[in-house]
Amino acid sequence: MAQPRTFCWLSAPGASALAVLCVHGQSAWDPGQAGPRARWLTGPACEPLEQAVACRVGEHLLVTCHGGAAVRNALERALAQAGFAVAPPNTATLLGATSRLQASLLALLPQVQGRLGATLLLQALAGGSTALASLAALPRPELLQRLAAWDAARFLFQPPRVQLWGPVNAGKSSLLNALCGSPLAATGDEPGLTRDVIEGSLEHRGAVLRLFDAPGIRADASGLELAAVTLAEQWRRQADLTLLLVPPGGMPAPVQGTAMHVFSRADEWPAPQPSVSTGDKASLQRLLDRLVEHFLGPVLAAPPTEGVLAVPGLRQELASTPDAAAVARHWLAGP
Ligand SMILES: Nc1nc2c(ncn2[C@@H]2O[C@H](COP(=O)(O)OP(=O)(O)OP(=O)(O)O)[C@@H](O)[C@H]2O)c(=O)[nH]1
Ligand SMILES: [Mg+2]
Numbered sequence: 001m002a003q004p005r006t007f008c009w010l011s012a013p014g015a016s017a018l019a020v021l022c023v024h025g026q027s028a029w030d031p032g033q034a035g036p037r038a039r040w041l042t043g044p045a046c047e048p049l050e051q052a053v054a055c056r057v058g059e060h061l062l063v064t065c066h067g068g069a070a071v072r073n074a075l076e077r078a079l080a081q082a083g084f085a086v087a088p089p090n091t092a093t094l095l096g097a098t099s100r101l102q103a104s105l106l107a108l109l110p111q112v113q114g115r116l117g118a119t120l121l122l123q124a125l126a127g128g129s130t131a132l133a134s135l136a137a138l139p140r141p142e143l144l145q146r147l148a149a150w151d152a153a154r155f156l157f158q159p160p161r162v163q164l165w166g167p168v169n170a171g172k173s174s175l176l177n178a179l180c181g182s183p184l185a186a187t188g189d190e191p192g193l194t195r196d197v198i199e200g201s202l203e204h205r206g207a208v209l210r211l212f213d214a215p216g217i218r219a220d221a222s223g224l225e226l227a228a229v230t231l232a233e234q235w236r237r238q239a240d241l242t243l244l245l246v247p248p249g250g251m252p253a254p255v256q257g258t259a260m261h262v263f264s265r266a267d268e269w270p271a272p273q274p275s276v277s278t279g280d281k282a283s284l285q286r287l288l289d290r291l292v293e294h295f296l297g298p299v300l301a302a303p304p305t306e307g308v309l310a311v312p313g314l315r316q317e318l319a320s321t322p323d324a325a326a327v328a329r330h331w332l333a334g335p
Contacts, residue, residue, distance in 0.1 A: 006087035007063075007079050010110045019064045020075065027082040029054045030061055041065065041074040049074050101128055101331040104311045108157075116206030116296070117156030117310070124307035129332055131305035135318070136328035147319050149298035150309035155240075159201065159208035160295040163236045165255065166245035168192050168216030171264040171278065175245065176200050176213040178278040179288065185213045192216060195228045197235045204288040207296050212239065241294065260294065262287060 005027060010019040031037035036055040040048045052065035052075060063079075065071060076086065105125050112118050124131065135143060164172040168191035177183050180200035186193055198213040214232040221229055236242055242259040246252050248269040252261040266275035266283060274290065276283045293300070302309075309315055317327045 005082070005084040007084045008087045016066055016068065019062065020079070021060050021062055027061075027084065029063065029079070029082055031055060039078070041071060041078055043070065043074060052078075099129065099332050099334060101132060101308060101311070101314070104313060104331075105308070108311060111157050113157060113159050114203050114206050114208040116299075117153075119206065120153075120156070120299070120304065120307035120310055123304045124310065127305045128308040131303075132308050132314075132328050132331060135306065135309070136324040138324075140322070140324070143318065143324055146302070146306065146309065147315050149302055150306070150315055152296050152299045153310040153315075154312070155207070155295045156299070156310060159210050160240040160291075161210045161212065161238065162291060163212045163214060163239035163242050164245060165214055165236060165242045165259075166216065166264070167247055167250065168218045170216060170245035170247040170250075172216065172245055173198070173213050174278045175264065175276065176211055178284055179211060191218065192221070192225050195224070197232050202288075205292050205300070207292045209288075209291055209295075241291070243291075260290070 007020045010021055029037075029039065031054055033056075036053050038051045038053050041050050041052050043049050050065050050067050050071045052063050054061055054063045056062075063075065065075060079086075102125060105121050105128065109118065109121050112121055135146060138146065164176060166172055169189070173185035173187045173194050176185050176198065177187065177200075180202050182200070184200045185198045192215065194213055194215050196215070199210060200213070201208060201210045203209075212235060214235065215225065215228040217229060236255075237257065240258065242255050242257055244252060244255055244259050244261040245264040246261055248265050248271070250263075261274075263271035263273070263275040264277075265271075266277040267279060268277075274287070276287050278284070299310075309318075314327075314331055317331075318324055321327050
């Protein structure tokens, strides 16, 4: 009996670089030995959307393209027309994992966000077995320290949320735009210009950060402006960090939760450190360095081979089972 044609998504939903792996079955998508073949994906009204490239990887067909939800849907439609049904991603089986550790690393690859996480997982795939054996041989207190450092690995899968916060005209929207490198939010001298929470994201040193602009704070806010700030406060509580902007002449005000302050519009006054100015690229880079260090410092400082500890299940087992060598044996056995 002919095997059903199936495909699975390799990239996480929302990613802009999309990849699917098609298995079991020839189709019009197959470039054969001829090398990569490009095909146009079309929208619901048959309008051309994006080119997808198909190439053979061993027995399988790898299709890659760029885009958001519309392109993702178009690719699913095109594959359905070619007779492929979507299957749950089981990259471990597809790519021939030889241990439970490799299978877990492969299963995590599509979920990782950003170059840093992908690199760590690939390094762990290459040298993870030796690294795990060495980790398991560490004295227990040292192993627990290593595990605690890798808690930060969660940010490789769920990028940290940073809420910009501060008085009106502190330069929040300008900073969002400068850090993300695009004009996402309106800016200007009129105080209270921003009325909504606006999201942007960026990648720095391979780490993805999510930034949120917010309406500015002022004592005499009322009506719609007050309602907007109250709503933004709810967003702020969901953030992993509040980045409090202190404008010229200001003093850092206490805020609840985890916060970091930065003196803004630094080209306009003798701002103390840490400071930032949207026209000063070095100050923007320093701020991003601080943010990445804040969230992922322990992971960046760890030896790259320790990337095996990015696997949450492995961390949990090593933390809860006193016999680390037995845990390592179990993870290095067949998937
Ligand atoms: N010179 C200088 N001007 C800046 C800088 N950042 C922002 N500004 C200016 O300051 C004014 C206010 O900037 P916004 O980014 O709109 O400030 P905001 O905090 O978003 O203000 P609200 O939305 O009203 O709360 C604008 O005219 C910006 O061009 C900076 O680093 N240097
Ligand atoms: Mg603003």
